[in-house]
Amino acid sequence: MRYALHWGEARITNMRDVSRDIREFTIVPEHGARPYAPGSHLNVGVIVDGQPDHRSYSLVGAGDGACYRIAVRRHDDSRGGSRYMWSLGEGARLSVTEPHNLFEMEFGRPEYLLLAGGIGITPLIAMAAALARSQANWRMIYAAKSRADAAFCDELTALYGDRIETRFSDEGRRLDLPAEIANLADGAQLYLCGPLRLLDAARSAWGSSGRPLADLRFETFASGGLYAPEVFRVKIPRLGIDLAVPTDRSLLDVLEGAGVEVMADCRRGECGLCALDVVAVEGEIDHRDVFLSDHEKQNNEKICACVSRAVGGAITVETAYRP
Template structure:
C-alpha cells in the first residue's frame, strides 16, 4: 500500500484547460516519485479560509512513466470550501504538499468491453484509463457529458487521440445524455460490459438505478466521485452530539465532520468524499430534510434516514420552515 506521507512537490506549469478548470503539473521530489497508474489520485494539503490546512483528493490526469511529473486538473467551484481556490492560486515555482499516487479506482484488464462515463470534471479520473485501454486494443467507449464544450476539459485532446471512441454529450447542443437509454443499449448489445463512472452524485444515482433496472451485474459497475452538490442548496444548520456534550452550527462552507472536529470530537474518517463509509454516524433525530451526498449508503438506508456520512451529507430546512437540526449518536 502506498504511503500517505506528504511531500513537497514543485509546481512547474499551470494552464487553464476549460472554463474554470486549471491544470497543474507537479514535480515530486526524487524519493517520492511513483508511477501513476490509471485511476490514481493525489491527496493534497490545501489552505482553507481561516488558515486551516485540510486534505483534498485530485485525480492524476496524466504523468510521465517514471512519475517525475504528474498533472492534476481542478475545477474552481463557487461552492468550494477553499480547496479549489487554493489550487487555482498556485503558480510555477510554488510548492504543494501532496502524497505519492494513491489507487482507489483501478481498471481491471481483460473485460469483454468497457464503458467509461464521465460527467464534467469527472473526466480527470477516466482520461488515463481511456488512453491505456485504447493503447491495449480493448473495446472501449468513452461517453463524456457536459454543459458546453468550453467547460469540458481535454475533450478536443481526447477526440484527437481516441477518435470515434469518444462520444460527447453536450447539453447546450441539444445532446443531453440519456442515461437509461445508454444502459439499456449496453444491456441489450453488450451485457459483458464493465462500466467506470465519475461525475456528480446525480449522474452516479442515475447510472446505478439504470444498471440495476436493466439487470446488469453490480460487480461490473465501478465509480468514483469528485464531490456532490447535493439535492438541496447548502445552508446553515445545528448539529448536536449529546454523547460528547457538543452542539455547534454547520455553516454552508463547512461539513458536519469539520464542525464536530472543531468542537473537540475525535471521529473516524478517511476518504472525505462519501465513498468509504468510515465516518457514518447514527441519526437520533432530525428536523428538516436529510441531504445524503454520499455514494456509500444504500437506497434503503438513505430512505430510512437513520445514519449519515458526516464528511459530505447535510440537512436542509423542511416544509415547516423550522431551523434545521441534526442530532447524532456515536456508533
C-alpha cells in the same frame, strides 16, 4: 481504505486553463515521478483557513515518468482547497504524496464504457489511453454543461475520434443511460466519474439491467449534493449540543470542533465510518455520500457527517461518544 501517506516536495512547472473553471498543473516531484496505473490520484497539501490540509487530485493522462499532471476545478462555494490551488503560480512549491489508486481498472473485458461528468473526466483520460493501447473495444461518453466546460474534450476527440461522444446540456442531447447500458456486450464494464446525481442514475439503470453490480466501477470527488450548502443546526440533547453548521464546514468538522469524538476515515462519503444515528430532522437531509443505500437514505435513519448536510432547518443526532 486507509493507507500510509508518504509526502515529498514538488514544484509546479507549468499551468494552463483547460476550461473556464478548470486549470491543469504540471508538477515535478523533487525525487522524481513514479509510474502509476490509470485511475490513480495524488494527495496535495493545501492551506485552508490558514491551516494545513490536503485534497486529492486524479492524475491526468498516462504519465511520462518525469512529472505528474492534475487538473483542478475551482469551487467558489467551498472550504477553499481548490481556491488555494488556483492561487499558486508557476514555480510554486507544494507537498504531494506518491500516486494512490482507489479506482482500479480490470482488463480483458469484451467492452468498456467510460462515462465522465464534468471534472470527472480526469481519471478517465488515462483509462482511455490504456484501453486504446490494449486495443480494447471501448467508448467514452463525456457529459458536461457545455462545450466550454468540457476540459480536454478537443484533445480526446483528436486522439480517439468517434470513440468520444459528448452530451452537453446546452446542446439538448440527453444521456439515455438505460439504452447505453442495454447496448453493452455481456461482461462489459462501466467506469464512471462524475457528480452524485449521475452516479445515482447510473446505479439505478445498472441495477435494473441485471448486470453484476461489481462491473459498475466509480469514483466520486465528494463534490456537492442535491442542494447548495446552507446553514443548519445540529443538536445532540444528551450532550447539550445545539450548534450551527456553517456553509463552509461539514457536520463532522463542527462536532469535532465542539469536542465530540466521531470515528471517521475517508472524509468523502465512501467508508461510512462517521455515519451518525438521526433522531429527528426539521427540513430535509441532503445525503451526499455513496455509502448508504437508497433505502437507507430515504429512511433518514443515518447521516454521513463528513459530507451530508441538512437543508431547511435542523437535525438531531446521536453518537456513540461518551465523554
